[in-house]
Amino acid sequence: MKRKKEKGKAKRTNREYTNVLWIITGVFVLMVGYLVWFQIVDSRDVINNPYNARLDTFEEKVVRGNILASDGQILAYTRVESDGTENRIYPFDCTFSHVLGYADYGKTGIESLGNFQLLTSNAYFIERFLNELQGEKNIGDSLVTTLDVDLQTAAHDALSTREGAVIVIEPSTGNVRALVSKPDYDPGTVAENWEELSTSEDSILLNRAMQGLYPPGSIFKTVTLLEYLREHNMDEDFSFTCTGSVGVGNSSISCYHGNAHGDLDLKEAFAKSCNSAFADMGRDLDVEELQNLAFQLLFNSDLPLSFPYSRSSFSLEENDTEAIKMMTAIGQGDTLVTPMHMAMLASAVANDGVLMVPRFLDRTENYTGQLVERYSTETYGALMTQEEAQVLQEYMRAVVEDGTASALQSDSYTASGKTGTAEYSSDKSKSHAWFIGYVTGSKPDLAVCVLVEEAGSGSEYAVPIAKRIFDAYYAE
Secondary structure, X not given: OHHHHHHHHHHHHHHHHHHHHHHHHHHHHHHHHHHHHHHHHHHHHHHOOOOOOXXXXXXXXXXXXXXXXXOOOEEEEEEEOOOOOEEEEOOOOOOOHHHHOOOOOOOOHHHHHOHHHHOOOXXXXXXXXXXXXXXXXXXXXXXXXXXXXXXXXXXXXXXXXXXXXXXXXXXXXXXXXXXXXEOOOOHHHOOOOHHHHHOOOOOOOOOHHXXXXXXXXXXXXXXXXXXXHHHOOOOOOOOEEEOOEEEEOOEEEEOXXXXXXXXXXXXXXXXXXXXXXXXXXXHOOOHHHHHHHHHHOOOOOOOOOOOOOOOOEOOOOOOOXXXXXXXXXXXXXXXXXXXXXXXXXXXXXXXXXXXXXXEOEEEEEOOOOOEEEEOOOOEEEEOOOHHHHHHHHHHHHHHHHHOOOHHHOOOOOEEXXXXXXXXXXXXXXXXXXXXXXXXXXXXXXXXXXXXXXOOOOHHHHOHHHHHHHHHHHHHO
């Protein structure tokens, strides 16, 4: 009997030891799994954190690598002087300023996004070994971006001295082909001009394309149109007689310059950007459904972007006044958007409703041109159905054929889009100029967003900039 008790006790003890062993083994496996995950997925982000002091040791051993355009043109490189001093050089001066960023006083733009790669050398092993023996620096890898020099130059020159932003995206891949923000600066002189740049009243260092928030004006009618179509089961039966304004409370909402558009169907109201028709439409929209659509289109949401950005905001409640609902429907409520978000919306429409994640980097090469890593395109998901996107395509095409963007008509390509004139203060004579749209033809489609601050009509100021970009693209 005593032996049986002793055997039972021994079995319980062995079982306890076994359980402890399994727990220890499980913890060990989890730790190994986390370390593997960290090395593959998270390590680069941690190392690339600007607060990581380990980056300083990278700079002590590696000469910062080149940043290249999609065709191989050098956008940034490090020149090593005879005394060993290193100077970061930007051959295109201010043309690529906000998208490339700077590498002094911290890092921004692609200089920050690709900091790890630029300070890593994948030169031949023997070369690196000999350099380390001799106490010499290795040459960092090169980043090949998605940027197009001709498109970036066209956008930069077209915006000229105006403040604002231009973004050009390839809808099928998400490749960012151009990104301009003005006012701009020469990233090669940031160190010597830091005090002036960092205290500028014009917020020169602000990347307006990614972080600027603006009322959308009539480009928001693209959202209002989609909501109307959804609530009416894609039935386009609509009629409105525009007299130049529509009453709202004790005041009225006017069309641009008080133009009376007369009898309109839905497509004509969109093409001519009739404020009266869309404000009247806004009275009866289902607020909850409009909120849901705005969220689906990434308002009040995180965006799949690798650069710092501001979130676009949409605010409308069921108990808001009729006036606010009508103003919101024409993009003049409390809605604020970034140019990049609007470029992504145009890109999704052009791509049959599917948004590709915007990307700036195509691949990493070592300094001799050998491939180190290629970055794949990534699908974010459908922002709308294919049917909805194709209807919006048809309406945006009408804006060019018969509406406010007729200046984009061309024998070389087919353009579609939506203009916008957004009031931003109590002074109704002051407004931002917008254009969102895309171009199709013999080359891959391009989506574009143009914002010109304090310019006036989108037709007069934003559309000509889009045209110069489209013309440059088809002149290549």
